[in-house]
Structures are given as structure tokens and as C-alpha cells.
Amino acid sequence: MLGIAFALTALFMFVEFAGGLLARSLALFADAGHMLTDAAALALAWAAVRIAARPADAKRSFGYQRLRVLATFVNGCALLFIVTWISFEAIERLLNPVPVNASVILWIGSIGLAVNLIVFTMLSRGHAHDDMNVSAAALHVLGDLLGSAAAIVAALVILWTGWLPIDPLLSLLVCALIVKSAVSLVRRSAHILMEGSPEWLDQVELRRTLEQRIPAIRDVHHVHTWSVGPHETLLTMHALVSVSADQAVVLKDTKALLAERFGITHATIQIEVEDCVDKDCEQPPLKRDRTARG
Structure with missing residues (x-):
């Protein structure tokens, strides 16, 4: 599941990055940036799941389960970093609008939406809510899914009205939608890494x-x-x-x-x-x- 999701995401990341260069679209660049972290997150989650399944040994008496939590923490921090970068770029674009190719954005955004829907569905069926590590990877994909939807909306608005600020504005909206969940994942995984008492236990x-x-x-x-x-x-x-x-x-x-x-x-x-x-x-x-x- 995670391996197939990684392959699909990594493949389309290159397509979207090329499209962002061609169309000069921040929404597509933002989406490509998300997909880069998505691919890394999925690869890390996939590796963590495989390694965590190893039995305990003399050096690690509890096994490798903590690796899944560490992968969650790294993925959450990476997501916060990419959100911060996109936010700064979006503000710069608002102050200095740049012409974009809306037609290219529309086509690539539509394909990206389909790919992300497939990957997100795969992760959801894998019970992402039961595994913090898979939840972190799914959040990356959800952010990219929203980014693709934002790119489509931005392209349609630009085609119909020519209003360029919609491109960075929707990028900021996507960042705002996912940052709360990203902070929650980082906080929860850091709590476990610090060996805090389980939150559910009184x-x-x-x-x-x-x-x-x-x-x-x-x-x-x-x-x-x-x-x-x-x-x-x-x-x-x-x-x-x-x-x-x-x-x-x-x-x-x-x-x-x-x-x-x-x-x-x-x-x-x-x-x-x-x-x-x-x-x-x-x-x-x-x-x-x-x-x-x-």
C-alpha cells in the first residue's frame, strides 16, 4: 500500500514541477513541493513500517516500534517547513503578481487531483487513523489533494476573470487548512518521544x-x-x-x-x-x- 502510494506520488511530482515551471504558477509549485514531501513522507512511513516489524534483539529489547513515532515527527516537521515556505512565497506573489498559464494549471491540477484521490483512498483504507505514522503520510497527501483542488480553482478564476492574486491566495488557504493537523502530529509524536504519559490515561x-x-x-x-x-x-x-x-x-x-x-x-x-x-x-x-x- 505505502510502496504503491510512494511510486504514484513520486512520478506525478516531476510532472507537476515541470508544469509549474511552464505555467509559472505558485499553486502548481506549492503542489509540487507538497508532493515532494509527500513522496519523502510515504517512503519514510513505508520504511518505518517494515523496520518496526523486526523482532526485539539484545540491543533493542523493545524492538523498533519507536521508529514509527520518529517517522511521524520528521514528517510533521517537514510538512510545517514546506507550509512556511509556501506561505512566504504566496505573500511575495500577492505583493508582486506574476502572469501564469491558466490552461496548463487546469490540466495538471486535474490530473494531480485524481492521483492524490487515489493515494489518499489507499491510505484511508489502510486504517490511517489507527497508525500515527500512516496518519502523518496521509496528512501530507491530503494537503497535496487540497493543493490540486486549489490549483484547479485558481486556473478557472484566472481563465474567467484574469484575477492573478487568486493563485497565491488559495495557496495560503491550503496552508491554513493543514497546519493545525501538522502541529498536532508533531506535538503527539514529540510527547511519545519524550516518554510522556499517554494522553488517554488518567x-x-x-x-x-x-x-x-x-x-x-x-x-x-x-x-x-x-x-x-x-x-x-x-x-x-x-x-x-x-x-x-x-x-x-x-x-x-x-x-x-x-x-x-x-x-x-x-x-x-x-x-x-x-x-x-x-x-x-x-x-x-x-x-x-x-x-x-x-
Whole structure:
């Protein structure tokens, strides 16, 4: 899927760049620039998917899943860079309009729209929403699809009215439409690379659930959660249990509850009977919450 999408995108990128030179159209140049980053994004996403499938080894005990997140971050940054460049070029064109060949823009923009629709449909059917890496590549293609549509509209307006500013104005509109999603992808991937806690996970609720559902657990602390890749969440924690508790049963029940309630299947749990063996074991947020409820 990603390989075919890359081939189609790279092939038409050269056609559109040549058309931009011939027609002197910023909309086509913008679209060609998008397609260049699209091709790179698709190639990177394709490589990341293949490499991420490799099994863990002695040097990388968690495997290569993080590579997909890194590919997302790089693709998001590249998209923001190209959007910034196109915006500056569009402002320059608004201040100093340049004649363009609207007929060439119309034909190439129409072909580009068809190619991008095919590629975007392929990526959407590949469940892009479930994979941050593929989502980043799909966003590149969506931006290019909008760019092709903008080129078509610009060509029609110029043919009918001769109004040249429509070309850079629509380029700015395309940039505005995709920048928010690009920032979101960069932010989400950077959060994972910084080993931040998954955004969907409420640690206060997690601790409260364990303490309420497993009677032997007196306190949960030192909770740390992070993601290796887009989907797998890892957890480490300390659980203070009563002296009479069967530690093996507590461990088994805790892991089962984490998997059932929070979808966490990779957890390292330290069982403690007396006091926490490390410093700074208290986690005030849950303490304050209990006081408020009391």
C-alpha cells in the first residue's frame, strides 16, 4: 500500500514541477513541493513500517516500534517547513503578481487531483487513523489533494476573470487548512518521544481503581507510564500490600485488572509489604483527591 502510494506520488511530482515551471504558477509549485514531501513522507512511513516489524534483539529489547513515532515527527516537521515556505512565497506573489498559464494549471491540477484521490483512498483504507505514522503520510497527501483542488480553482478564476492574486491566495488557504493537523502530529509524536504519559490515561483513576478493586493493596505509588510505539503502553509501579496478602495472587490480579480496565499488558510491579524502599514515594494528587471525597 505505502510502496504503491510512494511510486504514484513520486512520478506525478516531476510532472507537476515541470508544469509549474511552464505555467509559472505558485499553486502548481506549492503542489509540487507538497508532493515532494509527500513522496519523502510515504517512503519514510513505508520504511518505518517494515523496520518496526523486526523482532526485539539484545540491543533493542523493545524492538523498533519507536521508529514509527520518529517517522511521524520528521514528517510533521517537514510538512510545517514546506507550509512556511509556501506561505512566504504566496505573500511575495500577492505583493508582486506574476502572469501564469491558466490552461496548463487546469490540466495538471486535474490530473494531480485524481492521483492524490487515489493515494489518499489507499491510505484511508489502510486504517490511517489507527497508525500515527500512516496518519502523518496521509496528512501530507491530503494537503497535496487540497493543493490540486486549489490549483484547479485558481486556473478557472484566472481563465474567467484574469484575477492573478487568486493563485497565491488559495495557496495560503491550503496552508491554513493543514497546519493545525501538522502541529498536532508533531506535538503527539514529540510527547511519545519524550516518554510522556499517554494522553488517554488518567493515573489518578488508575491508582484509585487498583486500590479499590484489589483489597490486599493498601497503596499504589511510583507509577510511571509511557508508550514505546503508537499503541503499546508500558507501566511500572509500586504496590504496598498487607502482611497477610498472597503476593503472587496480588501480582496476578493486578496485571489482569490493568489489562482488562486500561489495556496495559506490559507492566512491571514491585510488591512492598512494609514501607516503600525508595525515596519520594508519596504522590500527592491522589492523597488530595481522597481528602476532597472524604
